[in-house]
Structure formats: C-alpha cells, structure tokens
Amino acid sequence: MAPRKPRASSRNPELIRGIGKYSRSKMYHKRGVWAIKAKHGGVFPRHEPKAAPPKPAEKPPKYYPADDVKQPIPNHHKHKPTKLRASITPGTVLILLAGRFMGKRVVFLKQLPSGLLLVTGPFKINGVPLRRVNQAYVIATSTKVDISGVSAEKFDDKYFTKEKKKKNNKGESEFFETEKEETKALPQEKKDDQKGVDIPLIKAIDAVPDLKTYLGARFSLRAGMKPHELVF
Amino acid sequence: MPFKRYVEIGRVALVNYGKEYGRLVVIVDVVDQNRALVDAPDMVRGQMNFKRLSLTDIKIDIPRLPKKKSLIAAMEAADVKNKWENSSWGRKLIVQKRRASLNDFDRFKVMLARIKRGGAIQQELAKLKKQNAS
Numbered sequence: 001m002a003p004r005k006p007r008a009s010s011r012n013p014e015l016i017r018g019i020g021k022y023s024r025s026k027m028y029h030k031r032g033v034w035a036i037k038a039k040h041g042g043v044f045p046r047h048e049p050k051a052a053p054p055k056p057a058e059k060p061p062k063y064y065p066a067d068d069v070k071q072p073i074p075n076h077h078k079h080k081p082t083k084l085r086a087s088i089t090p091g092t093v094l095i096l097l098a099g100r101f102m103g104k105r106v107v108f109l110k111q112l113p114s115g116l117l118l119v120t121g122p123f124k125i126n127g128v129p130l131r132r133v134n135q136a137y138v139i140a141t142s143t144k145v146d147i148s149g150v151s152a153e154k155f156d157d158k159y160f161t162k163e164k165k166k167k168n169n170k171g172e173s174e175f176f177e178t179e180k181e182e183t184k185a186l187p188q189e190k191k192d193d194q195k196g197v198d199i200p201l202i203k204a205i206d207a208v209p210d211l212k213t214y215l216g217a218r219f220s221l222r223a224g225m226k227p228h229e230l231v232f
Numbered sequence: 233m234p235f236k237r238y239v240e241i242g243r244v245a246l247v248n249y250g251k252e253y254g255r256l257v258v259i260v261d262v263v264d265q266n267r268a269l270v271d272a273p274d275m276v277r278g279q280m281n282f283k284r285l286s287l288t289d290i291k292i293d294i295p296r297l298p299k300k301k302s303l304i305a306a307m308e309a310a311d312v313k314n315k316w317e318n319s320s321w322g323r324k325l326i327v328q329k330r331r332a333s334l335n336d337f338d339r340f341k342v343m344l345a346r347i348k349r350g351g352a353i354q355q356e357l358a359k360l361k362k363q364n365a366s
Contacts, residue, residue, distance in 0.1 A: 095336070105336075143337040214340045232336050 082115035087140040091147035094119065095139040095219045095232070101128050103218035107145050107201060109152040118155055122198040125205070125215045130194055132160050141232045145211070149200030154193075237287040239268065242294045244312055245285040254325075256316060257285070258307070261297050269297070273304045290315050 011030050012020035022030060037044055088094070092108045094117070106128050109118045117135055121128030163184075205211050221227065237243070243259045252275065261269035263279050270285070271277040277300075292310040294303060307313075316322040334342065 093337070141336045143335065210341055210344060211337070213344070214337055217340065219336065229332070230336075231333055 081111060081113055082135055084111050085135065085140060087142070088117070088135070088138075089144065091145045093141045093143040093145065093215070094133075095141060096128075096133060096137065097139060098137045099133075101126075101131075103220055104128050105141075105215050105217070105219060106133075107147070107215070108140075109147065109150065109155075109197070112155070112157050114157045116157070118152060120194070120197055120201070121215070122201050122205070123194050124198060124202065125212060130155065130190075130197060132157070139232055143211075143214075145201065146204040146207070147201070149204060150197055152197065237289060239282065239287065240291065241296050242292045242306075244288050244290040244292065244316070245270070246288060247280070247284055248286045249284045250280075252280075256288075256312070258292060258294070258303065259285075260294070260303070271300070271303055273300075273307065288316070288321065289319070 010020075012022050012027055015021055020027075028034070033044065088108055090108060090110055094106050094108050096102060096104050096106055096119075104121070104126050106119045106121055106126070109120060109130075112118055112132060114132075115135070116132040117138065118130065119128070119133045120130045123129050202212075205215065239259060239262065241259060241261065245257055245259060247253055247255045247257060255272060255275065257270045257272045257275070257280070259268045260271045260277065263269055266283075267279045267281055268285070269277060270280045290310070290312055292306050292312060294306045298306065317326065
C-alpha cells in the first residue's frame with residue numbers, strides 16, 4: 001500500500017494515568033495484528049534492516065578507570081532572554097546606575113538575545129557609545145525618543161564580544177622585558193556603525209527642546225530627593 | 233485669640249489622615265464629642281473622627297443630613313471647588329501635587345528655568361546697583 005499517515009491518537013483510552021481501558025489481548029485484536037498476520041501467511045511481516053555503512057574499526061581505549069565514573073545527566077535547557085520591564089520600550093531614556101557611565105542618561109535601542117539592553121548615548125551628546133547594559137542597573141524614565149529612523153537590526157551579542165588575545169609563547173628572556181601594550185584603535189567599521197545609529201537619533205532629539213542638554217547632563221540625587229517618592 | 237473656624241453643619245474640611253487623605257468633605261452632622269458624619273459628592277457618607285479633619289474657611293448652607301442631590305446643589309451654589317482652588321491653602325496643595333508628579337525630564341527643565349530666572353534677576357540687580365553707584 002502507499003505510505004499512510006500514522007494514527008493521531010491511541011486506540012486505548014486512558015481510564016487513569018497509566019491504566020488503559022483495554023487489556024493486552026483486546027488491544028491485539030483492536031490493532032488488527034491478526035488481520036496483518038493472516039494477510040502474510042500467519043507471520044507478522046518483518047523487513048530486513050537497511051544495510052548500515054561499515055563503521056571504522058574502534059581502537060580499544062588506552063585507559064580503563066578503576067572505579068565506575070558517574071556520567072553527568074545531560075541538560076539541554078536553553079535560557080530565555082530576561083523579561084523586559086514594561087516601562088522599557090525602544091526609544092526610552094534610561095539612567096545608568098553603575099559602571100563608567102554612572103548617572104548618564106542614555107537612549108534604549110533594543111534587547112539583545114542574551115537579555116542585555118543595547119543602548120547608545122548618542123555618542124556625540126554624552127560620550128556613551130553603542131553599549132550593552134544590564135536591565136537591573138538601569139532606571140527607566142517615562143521620556144521617549146522617536147526611534148523610527150534608526151535600524152538596530154545588525155547588532156547582536158557577537159558584535160560586542162572581545163577579541164581573543166593570541167598567546168605569545170616566547171622564551172624566558174622576553175619574559176622579563178616589559179610587555180608592550182598593544183593599544184587597539186577602534187576599527188573604522190565600528191565608528192561608522194555608531195554614526196549610522198546616531199545621526200537619525202540626533203535629528204529626532206533636536207526636534208524636542210532641551211532634550212539634548214538633558215541627555216548631556218548626568219543624573220544625581222540632591223538634598224530632599226527621595227528616590228522612592230520620585231516619579232521617573 | 234478666639235476661634236474663627238467652627239465645627240458646624242456645612243463646614244468644609246480637608247481629610248488629613250487615612251484612606252480618604254486629601255479629600256474635601258462637608259460636615260453633615262455631629263455624632264458625639266469626637267466624631268462627625270461627613271459627606272462628599274463622590275463618597276459614601278460616613279463617620280470620621282475630628283482629629284482626621286482639618287477645618288477650612290469655607291462653609292456652605294445646608295440643613296442637617298441633606299440628601300446627596302441637595303448637598304451637591306448646595307456645593308455648586310456656594311462654588312466650593314473654585315473657592316478652594318483659589319485660596320492660598322488650596323493653591324499650595326495643587327503646587328505640591330504638581331511637583332510630586334514631575335518626571336525626570338520635567339525636573340531638568342524646571343532647573344534650567346530657575347537658573348534662567350536667577351540670571352535675569354541678577355542682571356536687573358546689577359543694573360540697579362550701577363545706577364545707584366553713579
């Protein structure tokens with residue numbers, strides 16, 4: 001017969017988890033194994049296994065551990081990116097709370113697959129480049145910037161990973177010399193990416209009065225400001 | 233120094249403690265030495281301790297325990313809302329609420345405005361000083 005679709009549900013309805021309605025012999029009859037056997041002369045048809053490709057000869061292992069080694073149970077669980085707070089939407093002005101740019105007000109672009117937030121100053125306004133930032137170290141304000149002219153599609157976590165340093169296995173004489181610091185200049189491509197994101201952003205920012213000076217200023221608590229009572 | 237604001241039927245008061253904090257209510261009856269029956273257009277009539285009320289200058293003309301409709305009519309006739317919002321006490325509360333609701337960008341703009349105003353004042357002052365000196 002031509003290949004048929006496999007049956008969607010089991011022929012044996014569940015009474016309780018683990019217990020079906022019909023016994024083994026009743027199920028044998030329901031599945032029609034008797035009819036298949038009758039068609040093939042009293043034997044259930046058996047197909048020869050497909051010829052497997054010859055496996056290369058395995059060498060016996062060099063080392064057998066004395067005691068049984070426990071194998072770890074494999075875990076294929078993949079983490080979802082951190083849930084984004086409802087107050088953080090593309091174009092929101094965020095206040096950074098920690099790190100080199102502590103207190104800076106910055107524009108949020110998008111959430112990266114790792115869960116970190118992609119953020120830019122813009123660079124010309126406050127010196128914050130395209131950067132990844134953790135949601136926990138950020139206050140979301142209710143001020144939004146129009147981000148429709150900006151495309152942040154090409155940025156992902158791989159763009160921000162550090163380059164792996166090449167290991168220099170030199171002799172002992174070189175060991176005592178002071179290592180020359182290789183100052184890495186920012187590649188022109190990254191500078192162009194920054195400009196590509198910033199130019200439409202700055203145009204949108206200039207449209208709102210005082211927003212440019214706002215983004216250029218740092219946030220700080222003054223006397224009498226109670227953070228739990230402030231509306232951001 | 234005699235008292236000027238009396239607890240009487242029709243006295244408008246501000247609630248200063250509890251669930252109804254900040255609401256303007258009218259004293260509609262007195263329950264006993266400590267409690268009043270209190271009513272407002274958008275509230276279920278209920279009792280409140282006098283300690284929770286701050287009396288205002290506004291008084292409206294109502295009989296004891298008016299119906300809700302006549303209470304609302306009397307408040308409209310006496311124009312309680314506008315009298316309150318134009319009084320210095322009422323204006324202060326409005327300003328406080330506005331300041332508390334400012335967001336971070338608004339606070340920044342207020343700071344710029346204050347600096348600008350201070351600069352303008354200093355300029356005028358300098359001019360006047362120069363006039364005086366000459």
